[in-house]
C-alpha cells in the first residue's frame with residue numbers, strides 16, 4: 045500500500061543548494077527529507093565546478109611544467125596520461141560526493157533516491173525504477189538546478205558535446221570548437237588548450253567573458269591566443285556535420301559563411317532551469333520567463349510553504365549563490381527573519397589568469413550615479429607575484445568617494461578566486477579603504493595587493509608612484 049510518509053521540510057535536489065538547505069534545516073530542528081534522482085552533490089560536484097577545476101588544475105600543471113624556462117627550469121619529455129587525469133578527477137569527485145552523504149546522514153537527514161513530482165502544495169510523489177512513494181510536507185524547497193541548453197542545430201551526439209561530455213573525454217583531442225565564450229566555454233577551452241589542444245572559440249557577441257570588464261577579459265584572451273587558441277567574435281554558429289571521426293562546424297561572421305573542422309564541438313551557450321517536469325502547476329507554483337521561478341527576499345515562491353533556491357531562481361547560476369540562498373530558505377522556514385542580500389556575491393572565472401568580481405564595477409557605480417574612486421594596483425608591483433613568475437593582472441578597488449566605503453572590487457590575476465574573499469568580507473562588514481589599508485597583510489603575499497589598492501584609493505600608495 046502507498047501510505048504517505050510525513051516530514052517537516054522536503055528538499056527536491058541535492059546539489060549545493062539542496063544539500064546545504066537540508067543540513068541547515070535539520071540543524072534548526074526540522075525533520076528533513078531530501079530527494080535526489082541523480083547523484084548527491086548535483087551538477088556542481090559531479091559535472092560542474094569540481095571536475096572542471098580538477099581538469100583546469102591538471103592542465104595548468106602540465107603547461108607550467110613545460111614552460112618554466114624563465115625560472116631556469118626546462119623539462120623534457122613531459123607527458124600526460126589522460127586516462128589517469130580522468131581517474132584522479134573522478135577520485136576527487138567521489139571523495140566530495142561521499143562527504144555530502146556523510147554530512148546529510150550525520151545531520152539525520154533522510155535521503156530518498158528517485159524523481160520527485162509535486163501532486164499539490166503539500167504532497168510529492170517520488171518515483172524510482174520500480175517503486176513510488178508519497179511524501180507529505182509542511183514546507184518544501186525546490187533545488188532542482190539546471191541543465192545545458194540544447195540548440196536545435198546542435199543536437200548532442202558523440203562529437204557534439206555539452207559540458208558534461210566535454211569533461212568526460214577519454215583522450216586529449218587535437219582540435220575542438222567551443223560555441224560560446226562565457227565562463228564555462230572559456231574555462232574548459234582553456235583547460236584543453238593547456239593540454240595542447242587547438243581551440244577555436246566562436247562567440248556571438250563582440251567579446252568573450254563579456255560579463256567582465258574588457259581590461260580583464262583582454263588578458264585572458266591574450267593568453268589563450270599565446271597557447272594557439274583562435275577566438276572568433278561576432279560569430280553566429282549555424283550548424284554541424286558529423287562524420288565518424290570529425291565535425292565540421294559552419295558559422296557566419298561579417299555576413300560570410302565559414303567552416304572549421306575539429307574532433308569535437310562543445311556547445312556552451314547557457315543553461316535552463318529544471319522546472320518543466322516537476323508538477324509545479326499542480327502545486328500552484330508559478331513559473332516565470334525562461335523557466336525561472338520568482339521568489340521573495342526569503343526565497344519563498346508565490347506558494348507560501350514552497351521555497352526555491354539556486355539555478356531555478358533569478359540571478360547568476362553559481363554554486364555559492366545556491367548555498368547562500370539555501371541557508372536563507374532554511375532559516376526562513378524556521379521562522380528567522382533572514383533575507384537575501386546579493387551585493388557580496390562574487391563571480392569568478394578559473395581562466396589564465398583568474399578573473400573575479402564582487403559588488404559594484406566602476407561602470408555600474410557610475411551608471412547609478414554613485415560618486416566613486418576606482419583605485420588600481422598591478423600584480424607587477426607585488427614581490428610575491430614576481431617571485432611566483434605570475435605578475436600579470438591588476439586589482440581594482442571601487443570605493444565611495446564621500447566616505448571611502450568599499451562597494452566593489454575586480455581582480456585579474458593569479459589566485460584572484462581566493463583574493464576576492466577579502467573584498468567580499470570588506471563589503472559585508474561595511475569597511476572603508478582605510479580599514480583595508482591599515483590591516484596588516486603578511487609580506488610577501490598577493491594579499492598585499494588589496495592593501496596597496498586601498499592605499500591608492502587614499503591617495504598615498506607606497507609601492508607605486
Ligand code: FAD
Nearest residue numbers: 057059061081082086087088092160189354355361362363
Ligand atoms: P544542481 O547542482 O543542478 O543540483 C540539482 C539537483 O537536483 C541535481 O542533482 C538533479 O539530479 C536533482 N533533480 C532535478 N530534478 C529532480 C527531481 N524532479 N527529483 C529529484 N531530484 C531532482 N558554479 C560556481 O559557483 N563555480 C564554478 O566554478 C562553477 N563551475 C561550473 C562548471 C560547469 C561545467 C558547470 C556546468 C557549472 C558550473 N557552475 C559553477 C555552476 C554550478 O554547478 C551551479 O550553479 C550549481 O550546481 C547550482 O546548484 P543547484 O543546487 O541549484 O542545482
